[in-house]
Amino acid sequence: MRPLVAGNWKMNGLASSLGELSRLKEALAARAPAYDVLVCPPVTLLARAVDAAAGAFAVGAQDCHALPGGAYTGDISAEMLRDSGASFVIVGHSERRQLHGERDGDVAAKAGAAWRAGLTAIICIGESEAQRDAGDANRVCGDQIDGSVPEGATAANTVIAYEPVWAIGTGKTPTLTEITAMHGHIRSVLVRRLGEAGRGVRILYGGSVKPDNASEILNLPEVGGALVGGASLKASDFLSVIAGLSPS
Ligand code: PGA
Numbered sequence: 271m272r273p274l275v276a277g278n279w280k281m282n283g284l285a286s287s288l289g290e291l292s293r294l295k296e297a298l299a300a301r302a303p304a305y306d307v308l309v310c311p312p313v314t315l316l317a318r319a320v321d322a323a324a325g326a327f328a329v330g331a332q333d334c335h336a337l338p339g340g341a342y343t344g345d346i347s348a349e350m351l352r353d354s355g356a357s358f359v360i361v362g363h364s365e366r367r368q369l370h371g372e373r374d375g376d377v378a379a380k381a382g383a384a385w386r387a388g389l390t391a392i393i394c395i396g397e398s399e400a401q402r403d404a405g406d407a408n409r410v411c412g413d414q415i416d417g418s419v420p421e422g423a424t425a426a427n428t429v430i431a432y433e434p435v436w437a438i439g440t441g442k443t444p445t446l447t448e449i450t451a452m453h454g455h456i457r458s459v460l461v462r463r464l465g466e467a468g469r470g471v472r473i474l475y476g477g478s479v480k481p482d483n484a485s486e487i488l489n490l491p492e493v494g495g496a497l498v499g500g501a502s503l504k505a506s507d508f509l510s511v512i513a514g515l516s517p518s
Contacts, residue, residue: 277502330358374417381383424468437477484514
């Protein structure tokens with residue numbers, strides 16, 4: 271399983287940020303990496319990011335509409351993302367679930383839209399702090415997988431991102447033991463739900479991944495990479511996170 275390190279720029283980035291992508295490309299093009307690198311800039315920069323990447327890393331989007339087109343002012347379909355050069359799309363990020371009221375069924379529909387357009391869906395799940403404190407994290411994440419991951423998910427079309435809501439942008443992370451336990455749980459839910467196909471789906475950890483903790487997190491069992499927010503905005507930080515992957 272090739273690890274995937276994905277950067278989520280969220281609502282950050284102007285044309286002046288494209289230099290970061292050129293620096294990333296320069297650094298990655300000089301290697302023959304045994305891992306995949308992805309940057310998800312705001313959609314306004316998508317096509318220019320694809321040009322800047324020049325094939326040295328993949329480019330994705332942060333959300334899509336479930337339908338291919340129609341009277342949905344302001345929305346963007348998976349087909350449009352694909353047409354702009356995206357190969358991945360994040361769906362069900364906790365910021366979408368919290369701030370836009372997206373529910374598991376919406377997320378599943380968006381994942382299906384991603385597949386329809388030929389994109390790989392990065393389906394995000396994760397518990398709140400209250401849910402973890404109540405001992406409910408496993409159940410919450412299991413239910414989110416059942417509700418958000420459509421049947422037909424494979425290693426090629428789907429990536430799961432486990433992002434505890436309380437770890438996003440806070441500098442707090444679960445312990446390594448907690449991350450290992452949750453990733454093992456997610457794997458067992460995926461295998462129960464998808465059979466053998468569930469064994470190959472990459473499970474990323476996300477939430478305050480930084481250069482100084484990347485190595486210990488990325489090398490845990492069942493951690494197939496990371497979804498990185500703040501530390502993906504500067505090429506130097508993102509490259510330091512990527513460097514946390516053990517050479518294989
Ligand atoms: P963070 O964000 O790395 O800034 O915590 C992660 C994410 O929300 O994907």
